[in-house]
Structures are given as structure tokens and as C-alpha cells.
């Protein structure tokens with residue numbers, strides 16, 4: 348059996364990087380795998396979140412999942428904080444993770460560089476992420492390239508646990524798509540597209556208006572060669588725009604290159620805008636219908652109930668394997 352678990356943190360507005368590396372992949376793989384999609388709100392609070400914003404953003408991420416095409420009747424959508432097994436399993440995973448390996452996580456190092464005070468939860472974050480995945484015995488985890496190291500750690504922790512206590516966890520494989528798993532900033536193709544960039548023109552949000560998308564893409568850096576060619580070494584800025592085109596149109600990179608042979612960046616950017624807008628506008632329309640409805644809260648409650656059934660079972664198995672006294676009703 349093939350099973351997916353993945354999620355997007357409600358810590359900032361969703362940008363097209365999260366769409367390319369994660370959400371569009373969720374939509375694609377939901378038909379091939381038994382899937383669970385969650386909103387990792389416990390992960391979001393590893394850095395301070397305004398409580399009202401956290402509340403709103405958590406619902407927004409869920410609404411985007413549905414608006415982008417996840418069928419919640421088939422694949423449960425749920426909030427991490429509503430399935431208590433995540434926090435409990437997170438603790439068990441912390442007992443397996445070594446201080447040194449958590450300190451080597453590049454995301455931790457990057458985030459601590461820009462902050463004065465760092466929560467201990469930011470440090471132990473990858474142990475909770477391992478718990479998220481292992482609770483569902485996920486065989487596959489679709490993520491962007493920046494989560495690769497966390498997936499490797501998850502496999503190490505699962506292996507360590509299995510060796511110590513007997514086979515308990517499935518070792519998950521990451522699914523990192525070749526195109527779209529590293530969408531870079533529009534102002535600097537050496538940096539990942541991220542909402543934390545102070546330059547608002549460096550990212551496109553899922554909620555951006557067509558006019559704003561047009562302006563941002565018009566300002567996106569290019570190079571002086573004037574050729575639409577896919578070559579990350581020599582032409583990172585254009586290659587990034589070609590990848591965005593490929594993610595939103597579903598067309599192979601070679602076809603895009605061919606179509607724009609002999610055409611300038613102006614034409615390419617104009618049509619790229621059309622491709623992105625054509626995909627985002629219907630998502631935005633569905634999003635606005637879903638976000639205000641109480642059905643969303645019901646979907647999340649039902650998702651949490653379905654997720655708990657699997658998560659509680661794995662938690663019991665892991666706790667029992669470690670020697671905890673587990674009652675049957677628990």
C-alpha cells in the first residue's frame with residue numbers, strides 16, 4: 348500500500364513556491380496514493396505567531412488545499428493540533444534524535460541566523476516532523492527540495508527506533524519533483540522564493556491579483572542574452588521563470604523553450620503572466636467561496652477524526668514497543 352502524508356505551515360501567506368513544490372503535487376498524487384494532508388500549526392508556532400493570524404491562516408491553508416483540487420472526501424484534511432498523537436509522538440521522537448544531528452539541520456541554522464531569541468521548539472522541530480510522517484506509516488512524502496534533509500533525518504530516526512525496539516515504522520521516501528521543487532526569488536535566483544523576503548516583488552502569492560502578478564513578473568530579473576533557454580548554470584533567472592511556466596501550464600520545459608525560440612523576454616513574460624493567472628484565478632474564486640463557510644470547519648473536524656484513528660494506533664504501538672504501559676481503551 349502506498350500512502351502520502353504532507354502539509355504546508357500556516358506561518359505566512361502561501362506563495363507559488365509552496366504551490367510548485369507541494370500543493371500542486373498533493374493534487375496530482377492524491378489519486379495514486381491513499382493521502383493525508385494536514386496543516387502543521389504546531390510547527391508554525393516554533394516562531395512567534397500572532398494568535399489571530401495563526402487562526403485565520405490555518406483555515407486559509409485548508410481552504411487553499413480544497414480550492415486547488417484536493418478531494419477532502421477521499422483524502423482527509425486536518426489540523427495537526429487537533430490530533431493529539433502528533434505532540435505525543437513528537438516527544439517519543441525527541442528521545443531518538445541526537446542533539447548533534449538536530450544542530451546540523453540547515454533550516455535550523457538559517458532561521459537562527461536571523462533571530463535574536465530562538466525557541467527550543469525550533470531546535471526540536473525535525474523530530475516533530477518525523478512524528479507527523481511516521482504516525483501515518485507514510486511510504487511517500489511530497490515536499491520541496493528544502494525539506495530533503497528533514498526527510499533523511501526522519502528515515503534515520505525510524506531506522507534507529509526499529510533497530511532498538513523492533514519493527515514499528517515504515518521508512519518514508521521523499522517525492523521531490525524535478526520541476527517546481529525549487530522555485531527561486533524573482534529578484535535573486537540564488538535565493539528560495541519565500542514570504543520572509545522583505546522585497547514584496549520577489550514572490551507571487553496565491554492571493555495576488557492578476558495586475559500584481561503582471562507587475563511582479565515584469566520586474567523579475569533576467570539576463571542580457573535575450574534568449575529563452577533552460578540552463579540553471581548560465582541562466583538561473585530565466586530557468587526559474589521557465590520552471591514557473593512549466594508548473595502552471597503543465598507543459599514540458601523543452602516545449603516551452605521551443606515555443607519561445609527567437610522571441611524576446613517581453614513576450615515570454617507576458618504569456619507567463621497569462622499562464623499563471625489562468626491557473627490562480629479559478630483557485631482564488633473557489634477559495635473565496637470556501638473560506639467563509641462553516642463547512643470548512645466540519646471538514647477539518649472530520650479529517651481530524653479520520654487521522655486520529657491511524658495516528659493513535661501507531662502511537663500505541665510505538666509506546667508499547669518502548670515499554671510504556673498502554674491500556675486497550677487508550
Ligand code: TYM
Pocket residue numbers: 352353354355356357363364365366367368369370387390475476479480488489490491492493494497527528529530531539540541
Ligand atoms: P513549509 O511550510 O515551509 O513549506 C511547505 C512545502 O512547500 C515547499 N516549498 C517550496 N517548494 C518549492 N519552491 C519553494 N520556493 C518552496 N517554498 C516552500 C516546502 O519544501 C514544503 O514541501 N517542515 C515543513 C512542514 C511540515 C511537513 C511535515 C511537510 C511539517 N511536518 C510532514 C511534510 C511532512 C515546512 O516547513 O514546509
